[in-house]
Amino acid sequence: MKAWLICIDDTDDIGTKGTGEIAEEIAEKLTLSQAELLDSNCPRFVTRHQLFVHPDIPYTSHNSAMCFKVETALSFDEIKAICVAHLKQESAAASDPGLAILDLDSDYDIKRLIAFGQQAKVEVKTKSQAYVLAKELAIDLSEHGGTGQGVIGALAGLGLRLSGQDGRVKGQFKLVKRQSESDEVQLSVAQVLALTGLQAVISLDGEILADEQLLNLSGKIKAVYIQHQFALLVSQEDGRWLNATKQQLKPY
Incomplete structure (x- = not known):
């Protein structure tokens, strides 16, 4: 099995299913069987990462991204297909969903990713900045509706989770x-x-x-x-x- 870190952002609207709940549902779908879950060394808690609150940043209520780790035998293509299908099915019509998927065994610059996450807590970041960094670090970053603005928080959430010092467990x-x-x-x-x-x-x-x-x-x-x-x-x-x-x- 391989370990993956997945983060989503901007999937909800007032009165709709929250991003944290959608993240939990995706994590459950990515676990093929109870046996696989028992073999995993990774607690499947979803963490909520608070991002910058600013008039230039559209958000539903708190501007937070939701991140989780999974250990699975699924391929990258299978993982992304499950994530995308669920986002399209469950995201609110007025939302701007973003999805970031990181292979934790890949050779990525963790310091740059953490730095992006920490900057996103205190300053306005752009989609262009997120896409450039994701490409340089070979992180799969994609948007799935609306303006796609959620890619910023999705990438930032990965960095904040990897810092090991940020995030509140959902629920x-x-x-x-x-x-x-x-x-x-x-x-x-x-x-x-x-x-x-x-x-x-x-x-x-x-x-x-x-x-x-x-x-x-x-x-x-x-x-x-x-x-x-x-x-x-x-x-x-x-x-x-x-x-x-x-x-x-x-x-x-």
């Missing part, structure tokens, strides 16, 4: 049954990892917590991509480890 985790989000539950790091499939629990200062460390969790339980791992981000308050607040998650 939230339900650890145990709670009457309301305000209810607090106490679990060990090991229990949280077992229940979620995440790879680590990491503090705001970058410390990886030990398996036996107890956590006090409440509200929405969300994860991020940090230190090249899918992780629950936590902070310490009065000697207790708490899941990160919405404000603390904002940089991701």
Whole structure:
């Protein structure tokens, strides 16, 4: 099996299926069988990467790209055909979908790709810039409707995911049954990892917590991509480890 990194952007409109949901559906389609999924060493979480918000950039709500990694025996042509067919079927009529596919075994300049992603968080990039870089790095970049403006975010999302320090995992985790989000539950790091499939629990200062460390969790339980791992981000308050607040998650 080969490993691929895939990113899509600008597939939705107000009141339509979100880009993150479409990304999850494509990832599922690219896994040929349950056996292949079990053989894979790659958690199939979709990460959301925030891009620059500016009047010159059209976007639906937050201007974010959705990226995921798959390990599959499918060929490149098969992978792209599945991605394109699903984008055409599920993208909103008024959207401008972009698709980027990277063979992680190829010889590409990761530093230039990461730099493009980081620049797209703070400045306006153009389709021309995205296509030139994609061609130079041998990354397949394509547009599938509307203006095709989504190719910029699709390419940027690849770079941000590869940086290992950017992205919020799509959705939230339900650890145990709670009457309301305000209810607090106490679990060990090991229990949280077992229940979620995440790879680590990491503090705001970058410390990886030990398996036996107890956590006090409440509200929405969300994860991020940090230190090249899918992780629950936590902070310490009065000697207790708490899941990160919405404000603390904002940089991701």
